[in-house]
Amino acid sequence: MPAQMTTVRDATLALLRRLGMTRVFGNPGSTELPMFRDFPADFDYVLGLQEATVVAMADGYAQATRTAALVNLHSSAGVGHALGNIFTAFKNQAPLVVTAGQQARSILPFEPFLHAERATEFPRPFVKWACEPARAADVPRAIARAHQIAMTPPFGPTFVSVPVDDWDQPGEAIEPRTITTANPGDPAALDELAQALAGAERPALILGAGAARDGAWDAAIRFAEAHSARVYAAPFACRNAFPEDHRCFAGFLRASRQDIVAQLGRHDLALVVGGPLNLYHTEAPGPHVPEGLALWLVDDNPAVLSWAPCGRGILANSRSALETLAARATPGVRPAPAPRDPVAAPDGDRMIDRLAMHRIAALRPRESVIVEEAPSSRAAMYDLLPMLRADGFYTTASGGLGYALPASVGIALARPGERVIALIGDGSAMYSIQALFTASRLNLPLSVLVIVNHRYEALESFGRHFGLTKVEGTDLSGLDFCALAAGHGMAARRADTPEALDAALAWSFATPTPTLVEIVVD
Template sequence: MPTARRLAHEFLDRRGLTTIFGNPGSNELPFLAELPSHFRYVLGLHEGAVVGMADGYAQATGRPVLVNLHAAAGSGNAMGALTNAVYSRSPLVLTAGQQVRSAIGLEAMLANVEATQLMRPLVGWAGEPSCAEDVPRSLAQAVFEAELHRRPTYLSVPYDDWAAELPANAAATLHRNVQRGLTPDAAQLDELAAAVAGAENPALVLGGDIDATGLFDRAVALAEHLGLPTWVAPSPHRLPFPNRHPLFRGVLPAGIAPISAAFTGHDLVLVLGAPVFRYHQHVPGAYLPEGTRLIQVTDDFGAAARAPMGEALVADPAPVIEALLAKVPARTSGGGFAVDPEPKTGAKALHPEQVFAALRETQTDDTRYVVESTSTNSAWWRQMDLRREGSYFFPAAGGLGFGLPAAVGVAMGSPDRPVVGVIGDGSANYGITALWSAAHYRVPVTFVILRNGVYGALRWFGELLGTPDVPGTEIPGLDFTAIAAGYGVPATTVTDLGDLHDQLKSTPDGPRLIQVDTEPTTPE
């Protein structure tokens, strides 16, 4: 009779989950034993980096990915990074080893007490099989739940289950397939098309789900067909629209009042693939201008249910876009892509705009950027020219530690495209162990570390909140070239713009780190 381990490995193989990101402990070793030779185990030195790499990999490939964590302590270490994966809707399947069944109630060392509660409410589903025979079915449910809801799931498995021999019925899981379909009916599409066609001055807001589900080009086609001024929903973790396009109006501010002000004069706001809205700064006001109607289209049931205003259609945005292209008459729009602005210059160090302009001028159009430098946000959007799908990745929940590991994961998941991680010196410390994984697996990724010696975003918030005089906002004395060398990543420091261009023009066959001293800036 087959063991639970063999059936689990075969199920993962059939579903294409043959790349595993992990940091194992003793409880996990029985699952990893006899792993098929064509599986790839990517080791991370801290669970936060493990989840960050898996998050980047899942976003780059658009497929579920298996994450192997250790019991309660290892799972707890992963939770900060997990917040980003939740809001990027990455289908991570988190597995964790549990003590042997007879020791759980005793709370023996490494027992995960009430394991299914540990990761909630972050994960969309959490389970622990009721018996060894239930292991294959539980693993299948974890995978299918992640795929269907596009949200991480968590499965805790007692380690003595893996070697258990199972009856024939347990193998039925191998042949299962679960598909998702959320196509609106004809009446719903006709009603939406009539609303858009009848609006005098409609506007479009796009969210990260548009890019994540491969709809970047179709969303551009829709905006151009209807001549719609187009915003990106606030705090984007992906870029769903070219940021230099003549119809692009920018990233919406993350406050209630400024978003409402941006919609002034628009009688209809159509939101595709985004919550309405993920506010950040507390700037109260009316949700919408008087007379403005908002219609949200999303396949995220939770985002539709919790919205404070507007109407929602829970549906896959893809058929909605195609219906609007077919049913709504075209409107004219003109203009060309915006010209490259002259970057601001720094007095004592390079201005971040100079760094971003150098990236724009030296990197190919298909480059993927993983960005974790919140204080340079306005400089980034002013200088970059991103016109391809999958060009931009940002921590979706704002949790630090995403950038370095996610850049590794994105590069591993898309070997056909260059990857550059643009990371602030404050953020880099949270995921620094990802440098070892990059070096060990010779991942071709460029890390650009912006070193300004401060937590720039915190200083900005201090001014915003009326608390400018607070401790803990300075981080002097960091040398990332020395740290990178210790992890095995070649690194250099540049202070001159010409040297920066020369460094960026070279093409690495493995990881490299470029430390750039920059002047402190604020997000806006």
């Protein structure tokens, strides 16, 4: 091959550079190595020690930057390891371009070692699009298309399988295209909704993660104040979209039919923006919404609108729709909603999760970001650790564990200079404990707070729901998170009294390098 000839690798790296995707999240395998021959100095390879960890780091980075992130995985085994967090990225609507190695084309007929059989089918249905290009020369074009699809609402992961011998084949430059994707919504439908709001006496606004993805924080505040609407967080919302100390904020909807009906019973109209309302965790009979409630839904994901059991749906960008509806309001028509009753701080000095949340709220830096995966302590977090800034909270939309700890690494990479706090249960932490290595290597300002209750408490709670007297496989006693942190190169402290907790939190939040605090609760 002439020295001046452009290779597939050259064309792909040039494309990635033009797309701004010069940070690669990966765990290398043999079939990926030729992609990184003469790796450019302006690219950055972020190493994760397991593929699920890699995908979650990229997911956090993509959400925090609102741009697609590039993930590089090994063929079948590596993609298999990553599938849990590919599923989470799909539910998070995180824009990822996932590339995976494949064995050389010339030996694929012989089922070679470490090849991927039916490579494009393996990650489905949790990728928006998957491709193994028919020709080596088509690899850059496939990656360009994967980027476009990942960044078209609803955002999500895409997948390209690349045979190992493609990278050194002749290629040609690909110019990225610009596609306008934000949907302002049907004007006639929004006009009808505006009229319905004008006639409502007690409107509610319910915000899902899509409102945060669309940057609708200010628009939601304007809407709530203009319409004197109570504002709720949608069930299991994985992002924060409204200041939780605002007088219009009414709290968090729970993921059950009876609770949703009870919580919305005071309202005659509810507008759900950016996420599902009827997201259930356990089955139950009864209506989906209170009798007489007019329900409207705005989302950029047609799938969410299609499976909603009731309500009028409008396909639209959350911010655009809320701005339009806020501008159509007549201020002063309704009295401002009374603020919800404050939650009392925990009494006494028992080391319980409510005390931990209260102290984290008191001591955290004002501009910090919370990345949470402590399911059994979520109620305490809702009550005592309010989210007060836009893009200040992230968690998993899928319910799968092993997301938040590595995602906090990706978010810290995306938000240089800001304190990121990973709030993790002890059971959750062990799903992706390898993320401590990457945080240490990158020297990120990350505080890892592990709530240690020595068991899978969320499962214990579900056991009580199902009437079990004993739940098998939930005992986690014996884990030593300070030792685990030290083994990954991270400083750590243990806190098992309120005094030790305050001292450890102050130390962690003031330390510019990554730290871990093991918070032992009753």
